[in-house]
Amino acid sequence: MSSPATSPAAPPVPDWVRTAICWQVYPLGFCGAPRQREDLEGEGYGGAEGENVVHRLPRLLGWLDHLVSLGANVLVLNPVFDAVSHGYDTLDHRRIDPRLGDEEDLEDLLAACRERGIRVVLDGVFNHVSAQHPVARRAIAAGPGTEEGALIRWSGEHPYGFEGNADLVELDLAHPVVQDRVVEVMGLWLDRGVDGWRLDALYAAGPEAWAPILTRVRAAHPEAWLLGEVIHGDYPAIADASGAHSITQYELWKAIWSSLRDGNLFELAHALGRHEQFLREAGGAHPLTFLGNHDTTRIASQLPDGRDLAPAIALLALLPGVPCVYAGDELGAVGVKEDRPGGDDAVRPAFPDDPASLLGGSDGADGADGGGDPSPHQPHLLKAGAAPRILEAHRRLLGLRRREPWLATAHVAIVEASLENTAVEIILTPADGADGTDTPAPLRLALNLGDEPRPAPGEILEAVDGAAMIDGVPSAGPGLVPAHGAAVLR
Numbered sequence: 001m002s003s004p005a006t007s008p009a010a011p012p013v014p015d016w017v018r019t020a021i022c023w024q025v026y027p028l029g030f031c032g033a034p035r036q037r038e039d040l041e042g043e044g045y046g047g048a049e050g051e052n053v054v055h056r057l058p059r060l061l062g063w064l065d066h067l068v069s070l071g072a073n074v075l076v077l078n079p080v081f082d083a084v085s086h087g088y089d090t091l092d093h094r095r096i097d098p099r100l101g102d103e104e105d106l107e108d109l110l111a112a113c114r115e116r117g118i119r120v121v122l123d124g125v126f127n128h129v130s131a132q133h134p135v136a137r138r139a140i141a142a143g144p145g146t147e148e149g150a151l152i153r154w155s156g157e158h159p160y161g162f163e164g165n166a167d168l169v170e171l172d173l174a175h176p177v178v179q180d181r182v183v184e185v186m187g188l189w190l191d192r193g194v195d196g197w198r199l200d201a202l203y204a205a206g207p208e209a210w211a212p213i214l215t216r217v218r219a220a221h222p223e224a225w226l227l228g229e230v231i232h233g234d235y236p237a238i239a240d241a242s243g244a245h246s247i248t249q250y251e252l253w254k255a256i257w258s259s260l261r262d263g264n265l266f267e268l269a270h271a272l273g274r275h276e277q278f279l280r281e282a283g284g285a286h287p288l289t290f291l292g293n294h295d296t297t298r299i300a301s302q303l304p305d306g307r308d309l310a311p312a313i314a315l316l317a318l319l320p321g322v323p324c325v326y327a328g329d330e331l332g333a334v335g336v337k338e339d340r341p342g343g344d345d346a347v348r349p350a351f352p353d354d355p356a357s358l359l360g361g362s363d364g365a366d367g368a369d370g371g372g373d374p375s376p377h378q379p380h381l382l383k384a385g386a387a388p389r390i391l392e393a394h395r396r397l398l399g400l401r402r403r404e405p406w407l408a409t410a411h412v413a414i415v416e417a418s419l420e421n422t423a424v425e426i427i428l429t430p431a432d433g434a435d436g437t438d439t440p441a442p443l444r445l446a447l448n449l450g451d452e453p454r455p456a457p458g459e460i461l462e463a464v465d466g467a468a469m470i471d472g473v474p475s476a477g478p479g480l481v482p483a484h485g486a487a488v489l490r
Helices: 015-019 057-070 103-115 134-142 176-191 207-220 235-242 250-262 265-280 306-318 384-403 405-409 466-471
Strands: 022-025 074-077 081-083 090-096 119-124 128-130 168-170 196-199 225-228 288-290 322-326 411-414 423-429 443-448 460-465 485-489
Touching: 015 405, 022 057, 057 074, 057 103, 057 384, 090 103, 090 128, 090 176, 103 119, 119 176, 119 225, 128 134, 134 168, 176 207, 207 225, 207 235, 225 235, 250 265, 250 288, 250 306, 265 411, 265 423, 306 322, 306 384, 306 443, 306 460, 306 466, 306 485, 322 384, 384 405, 384 460, 384 466, 460 466
Parallel strands: 022 074, 022 322, 074 119, 119 196, 196 225, 288 322
Antiparallel strands: 081 090, 128 168, 411 423, 423 443, 443 485, 460 485
């Protein structure tokens, strides 16, 4: 097993990432943009500069104080660039999607974030572009074996479509001209105040293609965070070989919701053993941990018993890595991803101008109580009246995370004697070199998926009671790990 300190490809993570807590937004959905562009006829697209622009991006300004109150300090934005539909079919990486606004809108958002100490990470969709992108059009017209055709990937005589999608043409990221353009675009927005990039589908082209790109970007912007989307394969090895600082920890994501849903904490224990191993490997030291994102079914819809959101939130807040909350999850938003055209819509809904209406207990946003369809800017919630309590649980546990910053790199281990299908104790121990001269005392996270409270194995610092959070009816008194809940102890 290699060490991040000795691996030549494992760059030191920017210091600010070590205390990062992220809030992720899919802007096209969140801001209520149309699903499809209607101004893309003919050889050009989008009209002249300034035409067809609707200033929707400022809706995010009303949520920045909410982000801070949650305990987060990083805003991760999914695609904001000129695109055909869902944002991953890019037309121009230098222009803001006119459905969201213009460059001034993004500059205003960046300024408002800086005022609040919020870092901003953009979604870099460089693996593929829309078939209508000028580079793709010229390459397709020229054909394989030509100078222009060499900028994209081919399957025989046909452009290579990302994951079988003919409208998403894969660029050849190993081509020097393509690499120059990607480096240029990444640097352009970093120079304008962006703090990092989420690199979409980093796994597709492979780390060898990305390594020279990221080496150049890191050299010019050493404080930029480079987060690679990795869905399968050897996560740390891919990150290490590519030079990305972090990877998306999908394996842990799956284990959390699956083990809580099925009442099988043995699955979680196995995944935590692998997570601990990943953390110590080159490339695996600062993975992005999450309960859901713009590509997955919402965590509140993954769990048949909504009370089990309590232990899920505790795992996200306490486990080592860089925790990321997908906007709306902190309020109990629901939504199921389906494998069909438009199947992402339910997990990418529009939101109101600020959180007040969602925290007011409106029945119209309640997906569980039969309160009716939400407004166009109102996502479905598991239980509207529970939204403030679910938010409070996030605030308390993420607040604990901020008070114990060493958790980002902690060692994680299972207390084997405690492991049952519905109960487990997890020990979190400071890693060597944790912040501060005095080594903090370990923390113990006790999970209880059962229907009865259990005695706490120590002094409780924080507890989250699933019944109290969802229904407003506590299940346990002092000194107990609540039913369908979690307790943090020292």
